[in-house]
Amino acid sequence: MSTIGILYPGHSAEDDYPWVEGVLREAGYAVRLPVAHTSVGEDAHRVDALLDLGGAARLAEGADRLTRSTPCDALVWACTSGSFVFGWEGAHEQVGGLAARTGLPTTSTSLAFVRAAHRLGLTRVAVAASYPHDVASAFVTFLGRAGIEVTALGSHDILTAAEVGTLGREQVLALADGVDRTGAQAVLVPDTALHTLPWLADLEAHLGTVVLTANQVSLHDGLALLGEVPAVPGLGRLFAEPRRPAPTDGAAA
Template identity: 50%
Template sequence: MTALGILYPGHAAEDDYPRIEQLLGSDVRLTVVHTDTAEDAHRVDALLDVGSAPRLATGVEELRLSGAEAVLWASAGGSFVHGARGAHDQVRALAVAAGLPASSTSFAFAHAAREIGARRVAIGAAYPDDVAALFAEFLKETGTEVVAVHSTAATAAEEAGWDYDGVLALARAADHPDADAVLLPDTALHTAAHLTDLEKDLAKPVLTAGQVTVWEALRLTDRRVNAPALGALFTREPVVQADATSPA
């Protein structure tokens, strides 16, 4: 049994995690612990508060006691708004507090894009333009070229109510002919049931927040699970980098 800990801000699409656990079809257990949010808003100041150390600390002890082998901060906006260096410091502090390997959804996107060989990506974000631009900048800082950004401002509660057509509309609006993959960064979107349909409709890999969060947690525990229902990220072999000496 591999036990993974998910720190999830507030309540929106957390029911995607039991669905993902079921779709993995293996001995993986996902424990979701909620952190507090003062406001359901995608403003920079609100996202900085969501990812602040005191708010993250509230759930760490519960995850540690659950037997988790790795901890994921399941918020893209609550990490990338700090910039690449700040997000790294956030994850390092989380790892120290938990005494476990740790990462965040933002870094999960960067690592997942590399995993599937997506050097150029398009972003479909349910954020205001300025926040979506910060995610694009984060990806650039971590080595992924962004060829298009589409933003549609919405609250987490609004996004959580979108059906497949709403998620597909966001992905289609974001897609670009030069993009190797489309990224949907908000963990408030329900996407676990839609991944194969999204990839079929767009004819390319689609990376979504809940999906990459769980994949990253598995990566931290050196687990690879073949789960076709979770999209190309869970079926492809890792891309072998041309320069084996380059840092991960």
């Protein structure tokens, strides 16, 4: 059985991961997804707080604690804003530092969004973000560096991950539905603090388009680090068919 370690900041929607372990098991794909909670200074969707959240010392401590207790085959920094605020080069340096420290292939949620879009051939997307506008705009810039055009941006000024984690199904559907989808091939919903995995089929049916969410792409890219990603019913178009990553899909190792 493979093990993908999940580095997760604080406590919000981390229960998406044990839930999806069961879904994968039912689909005949056994994988463990142990979660290690990284430390949080200030829970705030502000650039300064997010740079601290994704700082090397916090990630190293979480990775050391996780790998000491659980042998892992790959590692995911399951945080969108705590990776893209470092910029394109900084996000790669972030996972490169973790990979060098642990010796494990490593990815982050921001890089996972890019790879998911590329795997589906998406070049134009709408972004429905829980963040304030300035933070959400940094994600737009990050996607642009990967050749992905953002046709519309919705931001919701939710300041803390703790509040995001309280949103239920109807609120998540409304958040995703609130962005203009004209000309977009998909809707991207960043923030791993947002529960989304149990509602992916509902999201795509409600919006009538491909939907990529933070915990979904984190899972997919973590699996891709280990080889072919299985087709799993109920986890959205991204998981609709098996996918073997191209060599350029690999994150730092």
